[in-house]
Amino acid sequence: MAEKRDIIIIGGGPGGYLAAMRAAQLKKTVTLIERDRIGGTCINYGCIPTKYLLHQTKVLKEVGGTKTLEGPVGEVRMNWAKVQQGRQAVVDQLVKGIVFLLEKGKVEILKAPARLRAPRSVVARTAEGERVFEADKIIVAAGSRAADLPFLRVDGRTVVTSTEVLELSEVPKSLLVIGAGAIGLEMGSIYRRLGTDVTVLEILPQILPGSDKEAVTRLERALKKQGLKIFTEMRIDEAVVADGAVTLKGACVKTHAPFEFRAEKALLSAGRKPNTADLFDGEPFLDMDRGFIKVDASLQTSVPGIYAVGDVIGGKLLAHKAYYDAIVAVENASGMIRTVDYAALPAAVFTEPEFASVGLTQEEAAAKGIKVKSGVFPLQASGRAMTMEATDGLVKVLADEADKVIGAHVVAPGASDLIPVLTMAVAKGMTLKELDSIIYIHPTLSETIGEAALKANGEALHILNS
Numbered sequence: 286m287a288e289k290r291d292i293i294i295i296g297g298g299p300g301g302y303l304a305a306m307r308a309a310q311l312k313k314t315v316t317l318i319e320r321d322r323i324g325g326t327c328i329n330y331g332c333i334p335t336k337y338l339l340h341q342t343k344v345l346k347e348v349g350g351t352k353t354l355e356g357p358v359g360e361v362r363m364n365w366a367k368v369q370q371g372r373q374a375v376v377d378q379l380v381k382g383i384v385f386l387l388e389k390g391k392v393e394i395l396k397a398p399a400r401l402r403a404p405r406s407v408v409a410r411t412a413e414g415e416r417v418f419e420a421d422k423i424i425v426a427a428g429s430r431a432a433d434l435p436f437l438r439v440d441g442r443t444v445v446t447s448t449e450v451l452e453l454s455e456v457p458k459s460l461l462v463i464g465a466g467a468i469g470l471e472m473g474s475i476y477r478r479l480g481t482d483v484t485v486l487e488i489l490p491q492i493l494p495g496s497d498k499e500a501v502t503r504l505e506r507a508l509k510k511q512g513l514k515i516f517t518e519m520r521i522d523e524a525v526v527a528d529g530a531v532t533l534k535g536a537c538v539k540t541h542a543p544f545e546f547r548a549e550k551a552l553l554s555a556g557r558k559p560n561t562a563d564l565f566d567g568e569p570f571l572d573m574d575r576g577f578i579k580v581d582a583s584l585q586t587s588v589p590g591i592y593a594v595g596d597v598i599g600g601k602l603l604a605h606k607a608y609y610d611a612i613v614a615v616e617n618a619s620g621m622i623r624t625v626d627y628a629a630l631p632a633a634v635f636t637e638p639e640f641a642s643v644g645l646t647q648e649e650a651a652a653k654g655i656k657v658k659s660g661v662f663p664l665q666a667s668g669r670a671m672t673m674e675a676t677d678g679l680v681k682v683l684a685d686e687a688d689k690v691i692g693a694h695v696v697a698p699g700a701s702d703l704i705p706v707l708t709m710a711v712a713k714g715m716t717l718k719e720l721d722s723i724i725y726i727h728p729t730l731s732e733t734i735g736e737a738a739l740k741a742n743g744e745a746l747h748i749l750n751s
Contacts, residue, residue: 286417290314292618293407293420295399295564298325300595300607301426302383307615309390316418317392318399318409324380325428327604330448333379335471337372338451339635342478346637363479365456372451400566401425404588408566422590422618425578426611427560429596431553434463437524443531444524444551447472457481459548461533464555465492465515467634470508472552474636477512484514484546488538488555491517493634497646499661500681500694504640507677507696511637519544524551559597574599582624584614592618606630629712631704638678639700644692644711647683655691658684660717660741662733664697666748669728673698680733682707684741688716693737697730706734717741 292308294301297319305317322329345363348354387394395416397409407418431446433439441449447468456479462469465487477483487494492508492515493501509515521535531551536543559576572579572587577599584592592614595607606627613623633641650657664670664678678696680703685691693707710720720738725731736745743750 287406287419288316288416290316290418290420292316292422292424292615293418294318294424294426295401295407296325296426296428296560296595296597297321297323297394298426298428298595298607299327299604300428300611301325301424302387303608304424304426304594304611304615305387305392306390307612308619309387309392311615311619313619315390315392316395316420317387318395318397318407320396320398322380323383323387323394324376326430326448327607328379328383329376330451332604334372334376334451335447335468335475336635337375338368338475339471339637341368341371342475343637346478363456365479369452369454398563401564401570401591402566404570404591422592424611424614424618425564425586425591425593425597426595426607427564427597429557429559429602432556432558434521434524434553434555436522437463437526437551437553439553440526443526443529443549444553446553450550450552453550457549459550460484461486461531461546461548461551463521463533463551463553465489465494465517466554466556467493467632469552469554470513470634470636472554473513474508474511482514482548483512484548485516486519486521486533486546487515487517488520489517490539493640495646496640496642497681497692497694498648500640500642500679500696503677503679503696504634504636504638507638508636510677516544557596557602559599561597583617583622584610584625585617590618600627601630601632603630603632629708631708633701633704635701638675638697640694640696641700641704642692642694643704643708644690645683646692646694647681650683650685650691656686657691658686658688658717658741660684660737660739660745662737662740662745662748664730664733666736667730667733669730669732670697672728680737682717682720682734682737682741684717684738688718688742690715690717690720690738693734697733699730703731703734706731 291313294317308315397411399409459482462473462485473483518538523534525532532547578593594610596602631643660682665676681694683692690710717738721735739745
């Protein structure tokens with residue numbers, strides 16, 4: 286006999302567990318079904334462990350690169366085993382905290398594969414046997430996984446994804462990174478700081494495809510100074526895995542010149558695919574697009590009462606987008622009326638310097654026929670950046686003819702912490718004058734936001750306006 290619930294949630298990643306927390310607040314009976322660990326890829330294998338490794342290796346880099354220190358700095362080494370232990374300890378603590386909150390909210394957590402059997406039915410296959418649930422509402426938050434290439438399959442040893450590359454027992458001497466997106470650049474930065482020879486190959490004309498060209502050009506220059514070998518417009522045609530190494534062959538899209546690279550390991554970071562292949566217990570009955578679930582503005586699928594959130598619906602595959610989706614979906618499933626609006630959805634890449642952006646790029650604005658005002662303030666003119674010896678970056682603010690802020694792009698230390706002010710500006714339709722009218726603390730990198738806003742109208746005070 287089917288067990289009755291108000292809401293069934295499939296997937297325990299960011300969208301899933303936050304949906305469960307919000308549903309519990311709304312006094313719903315909730316079962317959260319996750320086949321792996323609560324927290325999903327983000328907490329266990331992505332966002333959190335990556336940032337831990339970025340922090341640890343950044344400390345090593347800063348110690349080795351500080352000119353004012355004396356003593357045997359060259360003898361400082363990274364204890365990789367301890368780093369790996371620390372990474373897992375942080376992950377375990379966060380997962381434990383999430384589970385604690387879910388249990389306090391009386392959310393039933395079920396570890397099992399789950400499938401949609403019918404518009405109101407979910408089947409979970411546990412070690413004890415099959416459990417069938419009937420629910421008023423269902424929320425699918427199954428997440429995504431790394432995509433393979435036709436000619437290169439992940440083996441978890443020589444060819445790895447963002448999951449296995451976090452857990453390597455030894456630091457490789459060389460690494461080929463396929464794809465210059467956030468994952469590729471972050472993992473490439475981590476291993477380069479550890480002494481690995483890192484080569485990044487991207488098929489499109491720029492790193493972080495789709496991002497503001499001026500900003501990512503500045504970022505690419507900084508990363509190359511750090512020793513990353515970055516090549517764009519590189520089409521890989523053949524891969525050979527043999528003798529404990531990977532060889533990639535292909536040609537440059539622009540010049541047609543052939544290339545061949547070889548390394549101990551290859552990181553496949555050229556996109557992700559939704560976890561929907563095993564979602565249905567029978568024939569799929571939701572409208573799909575290349576494996577992604579189609580939803581409307583309320584995040585409801587083609588079947589009333591079934592909602593989908595996060596990576597499984599496509600768009601930008603970001604944990605904070607999944608958080609946002611989760612709240613919208615649960616509240617709609619509970620009788621409220623909300624719609625999603627991604628116009629002010631920020632994104633960040635945690636390299637050094639970091640890259641963060643929100644709203645339109647200059648290229649997107651031009652394509653829409655918007656006459657763009659662009660204000661760029663370089664970090665070379667920032668007193669705070671000079672004290673940090675981190676002047677390779679910029680803050681760029683875009684506005685339309687009415688001076689309304691429509692986009693912003695930051696290359697700077699802590700760019701992810703600077704972008705919320707600019708996200709608010711885009712979300713609330715603030716003007717350049719309103720953005721400049723904020724009193725920013727001196728000396729901070731945040732002052733560059735106001736200066737960039739002034740520069741868009743030729744009124745900057747700390748750089749020339751010509």
